[in-house]
Amino acid sequence: MTLDAGLPTVAVMVGGKAFDRGKDYAFSVLRHELEHARHFEMMIDKLAEWRRDAAKGGTKLTAEQARAGFDRWVTKSKSIDKVQQALLLGEQTQNHASTELLAYVEGFVSVFHLGPQVPSISLMLTGDFPAAIHQLWKAGEKGYGAPDAVRKAALARIKDYRDNFLSERERGAFRAWVTFLIDLGTQKPPQEQTDEASATRLAHARLSPKPVLDFLKQL
Numbered sequence: 001m002t003l004d005a006g007l008p009t010v011a012v013m014v015g016g017k018a019f020d021r022g023k024d025y026a027f028s029v030l031r032h033e034l035e036h037a038r039h040f041e042m043m044i045d046k047l048a049e050w051r052r053d054a055a056k057g058g059t060k061l062t063a064e065q066a067r068a069g070f071d072r073w074v075t076k077s078k079s080i081d082k083v084q085q086a087l088l089l090g091e092q093t094q095n096h097a098s099t100e101l102l103a104y105v106e107g108f109v110s111v112f113h114l115g116p117q118v119p120s121i122s123l124m125l126t127g128d129f130p131a132a133i134h135q136l137w138k139a140g141e142k143g144y145g146a147p148d149a150v151r152k153a154a155l156a157r158i159k160d161y162r163d164n165f166l167s168e169r170e171r172g173a174f175r176a177w178v179t180f181l182i183d184l185g186t187q188k189p190p191q192e193q194t195d196e197a198s199a200t201r202l203a204h205a206r207l208s209p210k211p212v213l214d215f216l217k218q219l
């Protein structure tokens with residue numbers, strides 16, 4: 001984002017591919033992108049807030065001075081909480097773990113209850129996970145390295161969804177899916193040349209990396 005000139009604006013674009021994999025998938029992608037947009041809006045608000053403060057000083061800043069001034073303000077302003085700070089610093093360093101973790105979690109909680117409630121490898125034979133499971137896997141993968149405050153917020157969001165939104169039956173399904181995914185990630189997959197065995201190998205390859213397993217085990 002630039003520090004002078006007009007404040008940036010936010011647009012959400014969802015590619016045509018998002019609509020090829022069913023309504024749940026499209027909805028999860030849209031909610032995911034809206035969460036990124038929410039983060040950008042927060043950043044723009046904070047930029048405007050800093051500018052108002054900086055303008056009080058009265059001196060004209062160069063682009064570098066403005067960048068440094070804003071970055072300093074981000075690390076010490078009392079109006080910025082730890083999650084916002086992680087998002088702002090992530091944007092500054094082009095490390096997207098925080099915004100991706102929160103966006104994938106938002107994608108997950110928007111569709112899990114709409115998707116298949118009984119876990120089975122037969123739901124993965126196309127090489128795609130069900131929409132919610134895709135978002136959950138990616139939260140573990142792309143969210144790796146996000147600071148503690150963001151991880152805590154992401155886990156709290158899932159816990160709130162599970163405890164306050166899901167029915168008892170859906171909570172059971174949630175538990176069953178998490179166990180199923182951890183098993184896929186930890187058990188050695190079969191080597192036969194059947195569709196089911198190759199889907200199991202693909203799932204294992206996606207779910208066995210430590211960051212993904214560690215994330216799933218926290219749920």
Ligand SMILES: [Zn+2]
Binds near residue numbers: 036099
């Ligand atoms: Zn994203």
